[in-house]
Structure formats: structure tokens, C-alpha cells
Amino acid sequence: MDIQVSELYFTFRGGSEVLRGISFEIRAGSRIALLGQNGAGKTTLVKHLNGLLKPTRGDVRIGDWNTREHSIAQFARRVGFVFQNPDDQLFKTSVAAEVAFGPTNLKLDAAEISRRVGRALEVCALQEVRDAHPYDLASWQRRWVAIASVVAMQTPIVILDEPTTGQDAFGLARLAELLDEWKRAGVTVIAVTHDIDFAAEQFPELMVMAQGQVLARGDAEILNEPALTERAALDAPQLMQLARALGWQRAPVTVDAFCAELAAKK
Amino acid sequence: MNQSFFLDRASGWHALHPLTKLAVALAIAVTVFCVRWNYISVALFVFIILPIAVWAKIWREVLRTTFTVILPLAISLVLVQGFFYPGATDVIWQIGPFSLKREGLEFAFVTATRLMVIAGAGLLVVYATHPADLARALVQAGAPYSLAYIIVTAIQLLPEMQARADGILNAQQARGLETTGSLRVRIAAFVPLIAPLVYGALENVQERALALDARAFRAARPKTSWRELRDSQAQRVARVLLIIFSILVVLVSLQAALWQNSPLVLR
């Protein structure tokens, strides 16, 4: 299911213009990380992709649906959205029930719901706490409950808002596995993140935003442009910084690419 | 982002001690409830509240807020009481099976204008008083520090509550929760929307309590204040007089209720 954003402008009621003429297309199965400083408009933009916000001007189409013409609840079939703050959604008395909430809203039958919940809990390593009250869990675990509750909806498009916040190495590894699984399933993933190293390693495509506009889109190589990273107030990925400091021409961003480059130099 | 009702303007009313302003508001509120004359509210609003609001340079905000709060109430009062006031007989207007009655309208008018005065008097205080000063004055008047703190922050943290409520609505709708439509749908949406708000508030309360403790909030020693409160002998006298006046008004109206023919009661 493709995403089509054309000439999107957005102004908060009585406020400033947050998105200023954004157009792009995201093909089904793409995996894109959205980068930029706080206030660049990243979250505002992704909230347009499931109809939470409607354009002031311009159009957003998810498949054959224009976001103006369908309710947010309808878009829940097409777009899963993991919010930054899991506490904004948790309300059931067990983790399993919380994860079942989305599929239940999609009016799936009981067997299908329980199959999906089981799978989501497994992918998110929550089986051990499936009967726990979500609010008895630590905040990093609650994030995984929120992620699982979107996994279980099996939407063709998934949006993640700052998925790496509060994760340790185990959490990041699990997140990488989940991204792989989505890749195999052909799910489109769009992640808003400040973690530029994670973005550069896990996402084949990056989109850089500043002041309500998209400055650049492409693979990690686009970050090897100091004028761009400066304008977007981004750090370059660590290995890219290192390659530059070592005076290399090419600037690899993954450990593998870095080692390959190192081997070539020897 | 404006996180407070306080409108920082230079005026004599602003400069008054918060307790003086509270005493004025109290006297107005007591009068409007105790005097049984249908037009007392309008009189108080026009001859006391408005002049003070003009003096304090906040009349635009006072009028705007008062009416946005009162108007919907007034309309529903007129409709409900006008048509369904129990025991009313004086029909002014007939529409189908329904009849608009004078007694109901009168009741609606009195109630709506009373609320208007209460809102106006309250706004005179909160618009013209720095919340920290209000808290400090309440403590001076004998209220516990933590209570004064809660009153003051409750107002300031309202926008935070609103932002969270919006976030929750987003999160649940994104998981396919229908929130508009039939009554049944709306009732079903109640728990998913309210529960996270309550849970989240409890979580935040703990973090906030920790952060307050980290700043010696519960220190037993006497506190000082960054802002200085100005008071005067004249104001202290005025406050005592206003309170005596309020008590008198209450007593007289009590007396009027007990002995129907008291000469002191306006009719």
C-alpha cells in the first residue's frame, strides 16, 4: 500500500505553520527513518499518515484512501502507530488484554485475535508478563506493550515514534529483529527518531526534516554532507564522523561497511 | 503557551493584597445569593464587577470568559426551566404541546445571572493575582502550604491534562477505537479514554512528588518568598469590614427566611 503526500501544509489552530509544502511518495514495503531536531515537524507529519491530523492544504493518500475522507478508526486497519508515550494508551488490566484491544476493534474472530496476541507477545518478549498489569511494569517494558499492541494489528504500514528511547542493548536487538520481521512481511515502516546511529544502521532510507520541510531523502550517504546536518542540527553517525576524522573519502555507517573499507585500505 | 490565567497588568486592583481581592469576591458572591431581588445580579455585575474590571484593565477578558462560560448554560436553563419549571402556570408562548412559562423564565434568568456574577467575581481574582501570591496569601490566612500549592498548580497544570487527553484520544483512535457515533459507541469509548488519564496522572503525581521533595517542599522550617506581598492597614480594615458585611448579609437573609416579613429584605 503506497503513501502519497502532495503539497501538504499544516497550521495548528491559531498557531504557526508547522508543515510547509511537503510532497513525497513512499512505496509499499519501504523502510524510512525520519530525522530532524525537535520542532522540525516530524511528529506532526507522521500524524497525517493515519488521519490524526488533517492537512490545512494539500492531500495525504494511504492506498486509495484520502485521509480527509475516512475516520482515524478506519485508518487503524491500514496504519499502526506506536506513540512516544505508552502511558497514553494502556488501560487494560493485563498485558495480553491490552495487546488484544486493537485486533478486537478490527472485529476479528476470537481465534484470530488470540493467535495474533500470542505472536505479538512472543516477538516483543512479553510472554512472561502476559498476565501482569501493564502499570506494574517498568516504563521500558510498557513501551514494548505498546509496540506489541500495534504488532498484533498486522497493518501494512507501521509508524514508530522514537522507538529507541529507554532501550538497552537487548531492547535494540529485539527492535532490529522486529524490523527484520516486518521487512520479510513487506510491511512499510516509518520511524521518527533522534538515534541517528540506529537509523543509519537499520533503515535503508532516511528523510531529513527542518522547519516544516523535507531537506533531503536517500540512503545514509546523504548525512555525509555537513551543510545538511548542520542545517537540520543533526550529528553525523559515529562511524561516519570517524571515517571523516581519518580522512577517508567514503563514509561507511555500518560496522560491516566500515570494516570492509578498513580492509580495502590495508 | 499560556499556562496561567494571570494577566500581568499594572493596576491598583492588581496591587491589592490577594486576600483583599478574595474578600471583595466573597462579599459579591454572598450578596448575590442572599438578596432576593431578581435584578441584584445584573446590578452587581454592572455597578461593581465591571468597574473593577475596567480599573484592573482586564474587562475584555472578564467579559469574554464570563459569557463563553455562561451563555451555553443560560440557553439550556431557558429551554429546560422555561418549558418544564414545576408548578408554573403563566403561559407566554405555546409551541405544539410545549408552553413557555413566565415563572420558569424568571428562574432561568435569576440562576444564569447569579452564575454570571460568581464567574465574574472569581475571574477578577484569578486574572489579577499572581498564583504564587495567591498561594502565599492562603498560607498566611492559615491554609496548609500543600493545600495552597495544590490549588495553585491545579490551574496551571490544566493545559497539561488537556495535552494528555488529546494524546490518549489519538492513541486509542489509532488502535481502531470509534469515539463518535451512537450513544453506545461513546459509552464504550469511555474507559479506554479515561483510564489512561487516571493511571498516567497517578504516575505523574509520584514523579512530581519526588521532584518537589528534592526541593525541600516538605521542609519544616518557615518558608520565605521570592515575590513580596504588599499589604496595608487600610486593606486589613477593608477586609474585616467586607467580612463583617458578608456575615451580616447572610444573617439578614437567614432572618428573612425565618420571619417572612422582615423590613430589611429587598423584594
Next chain:
Amino acid sequence: MSILRVEQLSFQYLQANRNALRAVTCEFEPGTVTAIVGANGAGKSTLCFALAGFIPHFFRGKLQGKVYVNGADTQQTPLAQLVTQVGMVFQNPFNQISGAKLTVSEEVAFGLENLGIARAEMETRVARTLQLFDLQHVAQQSPFALSGGQQQRLALASIFIMEPPVMILDEPTAQLDPHGTRQVMKTIQTLAAHGRTIVLVEHKLEWVARLAARVLVLDKGALVADGEPRAILSRANAWGLIETRYARAARAAMERGLIEKKELLPQTLEQAKDWFQIEG
């Protein structure tokens, strides 16, 4: 002599089924920056709460062992008295705004009001603190109107002004963007330069390597390593920490035989530059 001493500290939260801390013993020298690292659930925040006296004065549970701040037993000293000895800054900048104040100046002064500091002294301290934390240009703004990084600097300033010799910082940059993180880290350096003893919980190991003189590692509630940052962080992957990409690339390069094996891995850009240049 150490300013902060932890002796055989164990703690189990009420209604928890396992210990959050297990027999932790450590000391902190005055004027040093120490980082605490560990995977989620390792007990980092719990140790912070114990160092700052919130355990046992705020959180209840089963406590064994002792914490001494400047010689005073935290269990015997009321919290309101402890805060002048040890201050704590939390993750969420927003929840640390008192909500009772309309301007940044007033907000910074809040702790001093509670301590009953005289007005004149308050003024000098507020002015000095705002300057130090680079908040003087927003002094008259609402705390709510600040950016995340500014709000967290305000939180740091609000604790600093009470002049505790020890400051405990529990992931102060976890919710900030890179710009805000840089701002706060710079501020922490300033605090250290002013002789404060700093205990910093931090996930971003490059910052740990840059700021801390010593690193403690917690794993399932136990203190499992304590020492010089580079030596400790070279083993980061053993404890579920997110290694810097410099360290990861270095290890991969060694494993692939591109570079001869070494004990210490690079943790910062400068270290990585040296590490790879000598070889390259």
C-alpha cells in the same frame, strides 16, 4: 575522605518479588564525576533513590545496609535536611517544574523559599545560578515555554541553587534530542568544574567516556564492575549496554584480523581516531 558511602546496601520494593539492589558497596570522592551504567532493570534508579535518601524516606520496602552522605546516615536524616547535602535530578524535565511559578527566576528560587533563605541572599543566588546555567535570557519566561533541553537545565539549576555538594542525575538526557543532550552535558561539565560531586546515570556511552572519571556497572542489582571508564566500557557488551559504534567497529576489526587484538576499545571519536590511525 569520601563524601558518599554505600555499605552493603540491599533493597526490595514493597510488593516486588526480587531485590532491586543486592549488597552494593561503594564510595565516592568529593569533586568527582562517576557514571552508573547498566541494562534496564539493573537497579540504577534504585541506587540513585537510595543515594538521595528517597529510599527509605519516599519509597518503602525492605532495606538493608547503610548510605552515608557527608557522614550523616540517610536513614536517620529527614529528607528536607538531606536535600541540602545531596540533590537529585530526574529524567522527565516537565515533571520537575513545580507548576506553582510563572517565570524561570521564580522557579529557580522555589527550593530556596522552602529552605527559608532570606530574600536578599535569594536574589544573589538566583542571578548567579541563571548565569551559570545560561538561562538568564529566559529568566522572565514561563518554565513551560522552554525547550526540553532548557527545561532540563532549569531542573539542574533548581537543584544546584540549594548548594548540595553531591548531585545525583538519573538519565537527565533520556528524553532530549541531540541538541538538548549537548546542552545538558555541557552544563554537567560546568557543575563538575564547580567542584560538585556528580553521580550520573547515562545510556549514551560516548558521553560517559567523555564526562566520567569512573564508571560503576550494575547488573541485576549487583555492582559488578567499578573502574576507569575506558577499561570498563571495553566490556560493555557483557552487560547489555549499548556500545559506541567506535567500540563495535574496533572489536569487529580485531575479530576479522584487520587489527591485532588489544584490551582497550575506543569510546570517543578522539580515542577512535588514535586507535585506528596508529594501525591504519
